[in-house]
Amino acid sequence: MSTPPHTVDAFVEAFLRELNVGQGVSLARSSVNDQALALARTVRHHLMARWLEAIATQRRSPVKAVGYLSAEYLLGRQLDNALLATDLLDVVREGLAACGLDLDTLRDAELEPGLGNGGLGRLAACFVDSLATMNVPCIGYGIRYEYGIFRQTFVDGRQVEQPDTWLTLGSPWEFPHPESAQQVDFAGYTETYVDDDGQERCRWVSGWHVVGVPYNYMVPGYRNGRVNTLRLWSARATKEFDLEIFNSGDYADAVRARTFAENITKVLYPEDSTPQGKELRLQQQYFFVACSLADYMFEVLPRDFDMTRLHERIVFQLNDTHPVIAVPEMMRLLVDVRKLSWDDAWAVTQKCFAYTCHTLLPEALEVWPVDLIGRLLPRHLEIIERINAEFLAEVRERFPGDELRVRRMSIISDYPERGVRMAHLATVAATKVNGVAALHSELLRDKVLPDFSEMWPERFTNVTNGVTPRRFLKQANPRLSDLVTEAIGDGWITDLDQLQGLEPLADDAEFRARFRAVKRSNKERLADLLRRRDGYELPVDSMLDVMVKRLHEYKRQSLKLLHVVSVYEQIVSGRVDPASVVPRTVVFGAKAAPGYRMAKETIHAINCVSAVVNDDPAVKGVLSVVFPSNYNVTLAESLIPAADLSEQISLAGKEASGTGNMKLALNGALTIGTDDGANVEIRELVGDDNFFLFGMLEPEVATLAEHYVPSRCYEEDDDLKRAIDLLSSGAFAGGDRTAFEPLVSNLLYEDRFMALADYRSYVDAQSRVDAAYRDPDAWARAAILNVARCGFFSSDRSMRDYIDRIWHTEPAPAGE
Structure with a gap:
């Protein structure tokens, strides 16, 4: 192993050696x-000894570990982290300069894994970062998608998805280990047999199988000597190439098995409308959890480990419903492979899983058709x-004669088709079930899983989400980070509560x-980036009003669009003096999911409105709209520090938590938002005077839903009517009055997420925003208080809550 580059000379020597030997080129x-x-590999060498020592220490003196099962890891670029x-940082920058190279240029060359x-x-x-920092x-277990979340482009204002080719130029941060591949079976049938002890057992005879190859990533803690592991699985065929078929001339069929297997990890969230x-x-989902459980239980643990004590070594956190098929997979491994009795295996399983629910939307709680599971995973269906x-027998015992409750709580639903409710399965198996914000956890208990919370109230808890201050303040906002450190010291980087010292x-x-x-400097940095990246000219002297998040109707980008159109209409109609x-x-x-039509219609409308507004001299210098394509972590790290206003405008009771709201407030943006998700806690912490609240509360939403007629809002509010009429007039679509008909019809006649009902409250709140922004000094005071009072939203605090309330593990220092 090369000498760690602690000095500039040592770095230059290591970098040039990596360039010459690793890349095979001269400078x-x-x-x-x-x-x-070469730079990435030189830096990773510095982490290698710590990483290997952390692995060795855990094997020598094992303490209870966390196995984080997640279908997604949006890592961002790895070099800066x-x-x-x-x-x-300083050593590398100086060393590269000595070689005639610029660090920023090499940073930009890194492709973000989507x-x-x-x-x-x-x-x-954020969570795996915090766990490493907390020792x-x-x-972390997940999937190494060959193509991640698509790269978004716009053609005539419409979203076009292109492959995210993040692996094209190499991935220097990963370590493939094909020798540790795991076989994963699918299909086939089950049969019973009698084992050597005379016990009747079940055997799964698979129809086909693939192998999962692990790719390890280092997850370094912040300057504490610990490096944890993120292990992502890539699917390969067990027989990739058939020479006999190839020699017969059928070249495509010769590699058919490889193509079929690799489809499993080809792309993040394949379109599932078929x-x-x-x-x-x-x-x-089954592929990655099967690989992960087998990896830990049969590779990490000693071969003679007593599986009835598995919960003493590991707790697996189910990050939403995607990995919940791990529950029957663990039962299969314990009963069929390790020969435990059913009761012993179930007792272990119930101690080894915890479940985080990230949604309140019924359609987001996965239900898999019984026929599909039976065909693909026959043993798991059994x-x-x-x-x-056995669970329903327990329900009947607790609530005799209540068959409606039994049907509601059943893991297997009968209508509209027989399906496995994965959230129910997770709740039955988990030691704890948590929501991700105080309001969300309350609604999860009372509205999403009320029967379960009545049966097991002690099983439900809350852990409000958080974000890592290392990436989203220290790294993303170095100017503010330096200002904060100068004022209160650097302890806040690992103890974000210390930001309270900024209040005075x-x-x-x-x-x-x-x-x-x-803030102005950050706007200038963003303007330079968008000029180079997208060709936008960002006005740095205006309020930067930011709405960045996944495109979904419940997040209500349509409401923000209506506000933009309303302001534009008032100016061009002469009803409002632009000078005011x-x-x-x-x-x-x-980004909109590829199959989400209404989300795509919304993107199209925003882009069309943007084109007209930005080209109209009547609003020049007063109103502009920017929609950079392919929003990702890298862009967020420049955009969030520059924001003045954070738009968190989901319908109350629909957003689980949000984390963009936390990042923006932590970087000094004031929030305009509903009492939804973690907005509730943000407002309580920063104070009503430093938060622009609008909209119905969740109980009011529930009441209105019984008789909501959105077209009445349109008829009764002149500003709203003018905005929708202008949107429908063709003014933003070259005279085409049908261009936005799907979006307008949806708002007027369905409006499932009540954008029109909250419109008047929202635009009134925006008037309060304008009044506050006219006083730059008062605005800055409120922004500083947002930063000072948002220490609660550190992912380090979230991890402490998980440790105390759910996992019951403890730090294990890896040494310097």
Whole structure:
């Protein structure tokens, strides 16, 4: 192993050696990609000894570890995170300069692995970062998608998905281990037999199988000597190439098995509107949990380990319903492979899993058709049916004569088709079930799983989400980070509650002026990025009004669009003097799922409105709309620090938590939002005076839903009527009055998420925003208080809550 580059000379020596030997080129002949790969490998060498020591220490003196099972990990670029964790930034920058190279150029060459869709995947990445920083042993398990979340482009304003080719130029942060591959079976049938002890057992005879090859990633803690592991699985065929078929001339058929197997990990969330897509998604989910459980139980643990004590070594956290098929898989491994009795195996299983629910939307709680599970995983269906039968017997015993309750709680539903309710299965098996914000956990108990919470009230708890301050403040916002550190020291980086020390400085005029200068500098940085990246000219003197999140109707990007159209209409109609309007630049960032038609219609409408607004001299310097394509972690790290206003406008009772709201508030953006998800806790912490609240509360939403007629809102509010009429007039679509008909009809006649009902409250709140922004000093004071009071939203605090309330594990320092 090479000498760690603690000094500039040592770094230059190691970098050039990696360039020469690892890439096979001289410095003079190397490309930017050669240099970027060599840099990444040089930095990772610095982490290797710590990583191997952490693995060895865990094997020598095992403490209870966390196995984090997640179908998504939205990691972001790895170089900056590694430089931050190792404190090598200055050494590397100086060393590269000595070689005539620029660190920022090499940073930009790194492709972000898009192995997640949004908040769920970014949360998983924050959590494994925090666990490493807190010295808690953790293995993150997931899928190494060959093509991650698609790369978004716009053609004529419409979203077009292109493959995310993140592996094209090499991935220097991963370590493949084909020798540790796991076989994963599918299909076939089951049969009974009598074992050597005379016990009747079940055997699964598979119809076909693939192998899962692990790719390990290092997860470094922040300057504490610990490096945990993220293990992502890639599918391969057991027989990749048939020479006999190839020699016969059928070249395509010779590699058919390889192509079929690799489809499993080809792309993140394949479109599942077809039966084939549904089956592929289930294959993905079972593939990665089967690999992960087998890896831990048969590779990590000693071969003679007593499996009845498995819960003393590991707790598997189910990150939403995607990995819940792990429950019957563990039962299969314990009963069929390790020969435990059913009762002993179930007792172990119930101690080894905990379940996080990330949604309140019924359609997001996965239900897999019984026929599909039976065809693809016949042994697992048998296990699920037995778990369900025993569980329902317990329900009947607790609630005799209540067959409606039995039907509601059954893991297997009968209508509209027989299906396995994965959230029910997870709740029955888990030691704890948690929501991800105080309101969400309350609604989860009372509305989503009320029968379960009545039966097992002690099983339900709350852990409000958090974000890592290392990436989303220290790394993403270095100017604000430096200002904070100068004011209160650097202890906040691993103890975000220390930000409270900023509160008195909110009343310090000099500090407010410096804070405003940081915000303007961040806007200039963003403007430069968007100019180079997208060709946008971002006005840095206007309010930066930001709505960045996955495109979904419940998040209500349509409501923000209606506000933009309303402001535009008021100015161009002459009803409002543009000189009286606070200059505002609205920034959208969002991807729509490929099969989500209404989300795509919304994107099209936003882009069309943007094109007209930005080209109209009547609103020049007053209103502009920016929608950069392919919003991702890398763009977020520049956009979030620049934001003035954070749009968190979901319908109350629909957003589980949100983490973008936390990142924006932590970086000094004021929130306009409903009392939904973690907005509730943000508002309580930062204070009503520093938060722009609007909209119905969840009970009011529930009441209105019984008789809601959205067209009445349209008829009764003149501003809303004018905005929708303008949207329908063709003014934003070259005269085509039908261009936005699906979106407008949806709002007027369905409006499932009540954008029109909250419109008046929302635009009134925006008027309060304008009034507040007219006083830059008061705005800066409120923004500073947002930063100072958001320490609660650290993912380190989230992990402490998981440790105390759910996992009951403890730190195990890996040493410096």
